[in-house]
Amino acid sequence: MTLQNQLSADARLQVEPCVSRFRAAYADPPYLGLAKAFYGDMHPHAADYDNPETHRLLIERMMDEYDAWAMSLHEPSLRKILGMCPEDVRVASWVKPFASFKKNVTRAWTWEPVIFSWHRGRKRTIQQPTWRDHIAEPIAMMRGFPGAKPAKFCYWVFDGLNLEPDDDFADLFPGSGAVSRAWEAWRLRAAPEQFSLYG
Numbered sequence: 142m143t144l145q146n147q148l149s150a151d152a153r154l155q156v157e158p159c160v161s162r163f164r165a166a167y168a169d170p171p172y173l174g175l176a177k178a179f180y181g182d183m184h185p186h187a188a189d190y191d192n193p194e195t196h197r198l199l200i201e202r203m204m205d206e207y208d209a210w211a212m213s214l215h216e217p218s219l220r221k222i223l224g225m226c227p228e229d230v231r232v233a234s235w236v237k238p239f240a241s242f243k244k245n246v247t248r249a250w251t252w253e254p255v256i257f258s259w260h261r262g263r264k265r266t267i268q269q270p271t272w273r274d275h276i277a278e279p280i281a282m283m284r285g286f287p288g289a290k291p292a293k294f295c296y297w298v299f300d301g302l303n304l305e306p307d308d309d310f311a312d313l314f315p316g317s318g319a320v321s322r323a324w325e326a327w328r329l330r331a332a333p334e335q336f337s338l339y340g
């Protein structure tokens with residue numbers, strides 16, 4: 142490199158800001174109280190998620206490491222887990238028009254809360270479609286994987302977080318891999334379902 146080139150490279154380094162990518166996460170941990178029962182055979186430390194403290198540590202970690210995050214949970218744990226979150230999080234709902242009914246259970250909760258922690262710097266604009274705080278989508282029929290999330294639910298989460306295709310997105314509890322697959326599809330704008338989200 143000539144001295145002239147070296148000088149311009151140095152000058153560029155001074156003026157070009159070091160822009161770090163927006164970091165976002167979706168957490169789909171084993172639900173509090175169901176962890177060992179549902180995932181004890183799949184993960185050696187599943188039972189840790191039957192302890193509320195593990196969920197508290199997860200929320201702390203997401204606050205420390207990510208600009209924005211969303212987290213699934215079930216309604217019975219909402220009171221406890223919401224109390225562990227910062228005050229500015231919001232609760233949205235995944236309504237399940239088709240859900241599995243258990244024998245002898247006479248009241249079925251066919252929705253799940255999703256907690257969103259947004260980033261002030263990633264506001265939605267009025268040019269964007271208004272995001273809704275709920276989505277109605279049947280459960281994923283993925284045999285052998287309890288809790289696998291349907292693609293349309295994932296698109297709704299990505300939209301809710303106002304993600305952009307080049308964001309650094311982490312699927313913290315990959316399970317079946319459905320969320321990461323949906324992220325790749327969403328990034329490529331390849332999934333037709335997303336266009337009917339606001340229909």
Ligand SMILES: C[S@@+](CC[C@H](N)C(=O)[O-])C[C@H]1O[C@@H](n2cnc3c(N)ncnc32)[C@H](O)[C@@H]1O
Nearest residue numbers: 169183184186187288289290314315316317319
């Ligand atoms: C609700 S499922 C995730 C489902 C996933 N979002 C999907 O769409 O397929 C929870 C996952 O967490 C895993 N898991 C259980 N205990 C864990 C632990 N202590 N640390 C990390 N992952 C755990 C389970 O094996 C399971 O794959």
